[in-house]
Amino acid sequence: MTLMKTIKDFLNNQIFIGIDDSDSKIGGCTTFVGYLLIKELIRQGINVVDIPRLIRLNPNVPWKTRGNGAVGITVYSEDIDRVYNVAVEILQKIEEEVASMPALVLIDQKQREFIEPIIKDAINRIIEPELVDKVIEKAKIIKYAKRRLGLVGALAAATLLLLEGDYTYELLAYRKPEFIGTKRKIDIESVRVIDRLYRKYTFNNIDGKRLLLTPHGKDPVLYGIRGEDPKKLIEAKKFIVSEEPLGWMVYITNQATDQHYVNRKISELKLGDSVRLNVFVKSSPKIRQGCVTLEVGDHEYTLTALFFNEVGLMKDIATKLEPQDEIIIMGGVRPFLDFGINVEKLIVKKLAKKIITLNPACPRCKRTLQNEGKGKFRCRFCDLKGLSLPKRTFFVSREIVPGLYLPPIRYFRHLMKPLKRYGKEKNGRNYSLNEYKMIE
Incomplete structure (x- = not known):
C-alpha cells in the first residue's frame, strides 16, 4: 500500500462530530459532553485526531443556549455506526440528568465540504432551521436531535475546523459530581499568580477582585484558562489552587477573535447580524433613559447606533462625537427604535473639524x-x-482622539477580542492527523 493511498484511506474514514444544546437552565455543558465523549471514544480504542473545537456561535440569536457554544470532534473510524452509538449513549445520559435537548450530527469529508459554505454564517447571522432541515435531507446526514434548533450549532461545529484566520485555546477543568451545585473553591491569589506569570500567553483570567475564568451557574465547569498556546495553558493549570477537578481538556476555539464581526453595508443588514460597519455620524448624540443614541450612515442608508451603560467609557466617548466623524462600530443588529445596532466596540477613524x-x-x-x-x-x-x-x-480642539475604544472586560462576550490580544492574531493552522492527547 502506497503512502498516498494510506493518506487517502485515512481521510475517507474521518468522521466529523458536532454537538450542541446539551445544557439547560438546571445545569449541563456542551464542552463537558465533549469531554465525556472523547474519554469514552479513547477508552474504546477509537482514534480521536486533530484537536476538539469549541465553536462560539452568533451571540445575537434569540434562542441561543447559555454559553452559545457547540463542540466539534474528529475521529478516524471505519465504523460510523459504532461512533454514533457511543455518542448517543453519552447524550441520553446527560438528557436525563439535566433535562437538556441535545443535537448531534456525524458527517464525512464530502458532506463537510458541501455544508461549509452554507453553515459558516452561523457565527455572525441567524441561520433559519428550515434551511438546516433542507441541508440535512439533501446531504443525508446522520443526526440525533430532540429539537432542530441545536442542529445549526452541531453542523457548524462539525464543519468548521478553524484552519483559516485567528483562533485561541481554552483549557477547561471540570467538577466532580459531588461538588456540582456548590460554590466553586478556587484560591483567587493562585489565579493572580498565573495571570502574572503567564501574562503573555493567557487573557481574561481576573478583573480586580472578580474571577473571569470561573462560571457562576450549576454547570460542571470548574474553570477555564484561555490563551494562545495550549502547552502554556497546561503549565499554568499547575499553579491553580482549587477543589480537586474531575479532569480537564484543551479545546481550540474561535473565542476572543472578533470572528463574528463581519464587514457589511447597512443595506445588507438583517436582524440578529453581528457586524462591523464603517460609517459617518449623521446627527448629534442624544441621551434617552441613560442610553446614548446617534444616527450613523454610509453613502446609502442610515441606522441608529446605541451605547448602553454597560459599555462604560465608550458611552462617554459617544456623547462627544459630532456629525461627519468617521467611525467603525461593532455589535449586533437589534430591533431597537425600529432598526439599530447595539454597539460593543468603537473605533474613531477620523474626526471632523x-x-x-x-x-x-x-x-x-x-x-x-x-x-x-x-x-x-x-x-x-x-x-x-x-x-x-x-x-x-x-x-x-476636540475632546476625544482617534483610536480603539472598548467596554470593561467584564462586559465582554465569548467572541469579543480583548485589548491584550490585539497584535497576537494568528493566520490559520495546520490540520493534525495525530492522536489527541491533551486530556486527563
Whole structure:
C-alpha cells in the first residue's frame, strides 16, 4: 500500500462530530459532553485526531443556549455506526440528568465540504432551521436531535475546523459530581499568580477582585484558562489552587477573535447580524433613559447606533462625537427604535473639524462687535457703527482622539477580542492527523 493511498484511506474514514444544546437552565455543558465523549471514544480504542473545537456561535440569536457554544470532534473510524452509538449513549445520559435537548450530527469529508459554505454564517447571522432541515435531507446526514434548533450549532461545529484566520485555546477543568451545585473553591491569589506569570500567553483570567475564568451557574465547569498556546495553558493549570477537578481538556476555539464581526453595508443588514460597519455620524448624540443614541450612515442608508451603560467609557466617548466623524462600530443588529445596532466596540477613524464662528472684532478696541442688521456691525464701547467686516472662524480642539475604544472586560462576550490580544492574531493552522492527547 502506497503512502498516498494510506493518506487517502485515512481521510475517507474521518468522521466529523458536532454537538450542541446539551445544557439547560438546571445545569449541563456542551464542552463537558465533549469531554465525556472523547474519554469514552479513547477508552474504546477509537482514534480521536486533530484537536476538539469549541465553536462560539452568533451571540445575537434569540434562542441561543447559555454559553452559545457547540463542540466539534474528529475521529478516524471505519465504523460510523459504532461512533454514533457511543455518542448517543453519552447524550441520553446527560438528557436525563439535566433535562437538556441535545443535537448531534456525524458527517464525512464530502458532506463537510458541501455544508461549509452554507453553515459558516452561523457565527455572525441567524441561520433559519428550515434551511438546516433542507441541508440535512439533501446531504443525508446522520443526526440525533430532540429539537432542530441545536442542529445549526452541531453542523457548524462539525464543519468548521478553524484552519483559516485567528483562533485561541481554552483549557477547561471540570467538577466532580459531588461538588456540582456548590460554590466553586478556587484560591483567587493562585489565579493572580498565573495571570502574572503567564501574562503573555493567557487573557481574561481576573478583573480586580472578580474571577473571569470561573462560571457562576450549576454547570460542571470548574474553570477555564484561555490563551494562545495550549502547552502554556497546561503549565499554568499547575499553579491553580482549587477543589480537586474531575479532569480537564484543551479545546481550540474561535473565542476572543472578533470572528463574528463581519464587514457589511447597512443595506445588507438583517436582524440578529453581528457586524462591523464603517460609517459617518449623521446627527448629534442624544441621551434617552441613560442610553446614548446617534444616527450613523454610509453613502446609502442610515441606522441608529446605541451605547448602553454597560459599555462604560465608550458611552462617554459617544456623547462627544459630532456629525461627519468617521467611525467603525461593532455589535449586533437589534430591533431597537425600529432598526439599530447595539454597539460593543468603537473605533474613531477620523474626526471632523469643529469650527465656531464669531462676529468680527472692533478695529479700535478689539472687543467683539454686535449685530446691527443687514450685515453691519457696531461697537457699543467705541460707538462705531455701520461696520462691514467678515466674521471670524476658529477651529476648536476636540475632546476625544482617534483610536480603539472598548467596554470593561467584564462586559465582554465569548467572541469579543480583548485589548491584550490585539497584535497576537494568528493566520490559520495546520490540520493534525495525530492522536489527541491533551486530556486527563
